[in-house]
Each structure stands twice: as C-alpha cells, then as structure tokens.
Amino acid sequence: xxxxxxxxxxxxxxxxxxxxxxxxxxxxxxxxxxxxxxxxxxxxxxxxxxxxxxxxxxxxxxxxxxxxxxxxxxxxxxxxxxxxxxxxxxxxxxxxxxxxxxxxxxxxxxxxxxxxxxxxxxxxxxxxxxxxxxxxxxxxxxxxxxxxxxxxxxxxxxxxxxxxxxxxxxxxxxxxxxxxxxxxxxxxxxxx
Numbered sequence: 001x002x003x004x005x006x007x008x009x010x011x012x013x014x015x016x017x018x019x020x021x022x023x024x025x026x027x028x029x030x031x032x033x034x035x036x037x038x039x040x041x042x043x044x045x046x047x048x049x050x051x052x053x054x055x056x057x058x059x060x061x062x063x064x065x066x067x068x069x070x071x072x073x074x075x076x077x078x079x080x081x082x083x084x085x086x087x088x089x090x091x092x093x094x095x096x097x098x099x100x101x102x103x104x105x106x107x108x109x110x111x112x113x114x115x116x117x118x119x120x121x122x123x124x125x126x127x128x129x130x131x132x133x134x135x136x137x138x139x140x141x142x143x144x145x146x147x148x149x150x151x152x153x154x155x156x157x158x159x160x161x162x163x164x165x166x167x168x169x170x171x172x173x174x175x176x177x178x179x180x181x182x183x184x185x186x187x188x189x190x191x192x
Contacts, residue, residue, distance in 0.1 A: 006035030007175050012071035014092060015059050016043040019082030021051035023109045023164045027075060030168025034184045036175055038075075041066050043089050052079045068095045073171065078110020078130060078160065087115045097121060100155060105174060107156040109167055116155065117142055126152040130160045165190055 013028055024040070031038040042049050042059035049057050068074065074096060076086055086092050093115070099106050100121040108116055113129035114136040116122050123141035128134075128150045137144050148163040149156065149170045156174070158167035165188055173181035185192075 001033075003032060003037075004035050005037055006180070007037075009036065009072040009175050010070065011036060011038040011073045011075055011171065012066070012068060013038055013040045013075045013077065014043050014063070014086060015040050015049045015057055015077070016082045016085035016089070017049050018052045018079055018085055019049070019057075019077045020079030020110055020161055021053060021055045021057060021077075022161045023079065024057070024075075024077035026161075026164035027077070027107075027109075027168040027171065030165055030184055030188065031171060033187060034172040034176060034180055036172065039066075039071075041068075043086060043092060052082060063089065063091055073105040073107060073174075074099060075171075076106070076108040076112035076115060078108070078112045080111060083111035083115060086112060087118070093119060103154050105154040105156070107158075107167060107171055109158040109164060110160045113137060113142075113157040116157070122155070125155060126150050127155065127157040128159050129157060166192075 028038050040059040042062045047059045110130040111133050114133040117137045117140035127142045128145045134144050149158045149166045169181050169185050
C-alpha cells in the first residue's frame with residue numbers, strides 16, 4: 001500500500017543502538033497505515049542501527065543530519081541498552097525537555113519513560129512503563145498506572161513490546177481523531 005499523508009504533522013522515531021525493534025517498528029507501521037509521516041532517525045553516527053536482538057534497522061537519516069524542530073512529535077522506543085543510549089544523547093534529552101515544557105507531544109515506551117522521569121518531566125503526571133522501570137517513575141513523582149497506554153496531555157507512555165501497536169493507535173488518535181484511530185485498530189486486528 002502506498003503512503004498517503006493525512007496530516008502535515010511529522011513524527012521522529014529516535015532509533016538508538018540496542019533498541020527493542022518491535023516497539024519502534026509497530027508504532028512506525030501504525031502511523032504509516034494511518035497516513036502520519038514518520039521518519040526513523042538514527043541516534044548514532046551511521047544510518048544503520050543494530051537492535052537489542054541483533055536486528056539491523058536502516059534509518060532515513062542520523063540525528064546529526066536532522067533538525068528535530070522539523071518534527072511535531074518525538075517518539076522514544078525502549079529496550080536495553082537502547083533507552084540508556086537515548087538518554088546518553090544530550091541532543092535527545094534537551095529536545096525532549098524543551099518539548100514537554102512547551103506542551104508539545106512526546107511518546108515513550110518500555111524503559112524510555114524512565115528517561116522522562118529522570119529528567120523531572122513526569123512529576124505529578126500520569127504515566128506507565130515496563131514493570132521493571134515503574135519504580136523509577138514513582139521515585140521521580142509520576143502517578144503510575146498499569147494501563148497499556150497512558151495519555152497525560154501531550155505525553156504518551158506505554159508499557160512494552162506487546163503494547164506498541166496500542167501506543168501507535170493513540171498517536172493516531174492524537175492527530176487524526178477517534179474514527180481514524182479505530183479504523184487503523186480494526187485494520188491491524190487490535191484486540192482490546
């Protein structure tokens with residue numbers, strides 16, 4: 001199926017070495033199906049990035065070749081050591097901090113919501129993460145939830161690989177509304 005943009009908003013999926021590839025690709029796939037432009041941006045020196053399961057992903061460009069201000073939403077996949085590698089990028093942490101403080105959208109899944117927590121961006125906000133990282137959210141003042149996806153204003157968080165499509169659906173809902181979100185959920189046979 002050929003891509004047909006349904007919005008001029010763009011998403012940057014930040015792909016760091018050691019990411020959990022399904023978390024990234026499921027969200028990218030759902031956005032593609034909905035017509036939301038999404039670029040995979042390598043948070044590395046090369047456009048090819050190796051996941052935590054030794055899957056090689058080829059990104060559209062590197063972070064050094066990218067102006068993150070060109071994107072409406074930044075998406076942080078999880079994985080170990082993917083999430084720590086995202087956190088190690090000053091460009092990523094500064095961009096995420098600036099966006100959250102400005103009320104602009106950021107999405108994070110699995111271990112990646114812990115990055116937001118450690119940056120002080122989830123204090124007093126509802127959020128979720130992989131169970132192994134919930135304590136980090138709690139230690140930094142987040143109001144934690146066991147829900148698959150939690151939307152608190154412009155911050156979208158999710159639990160892990162099995163909830164990645166649901167996170168993608170909520171990003172679709174954010175940009176295109178309920179009807180578009182439910183249409184894509186039905187097309188990918190998402191059971192709720």
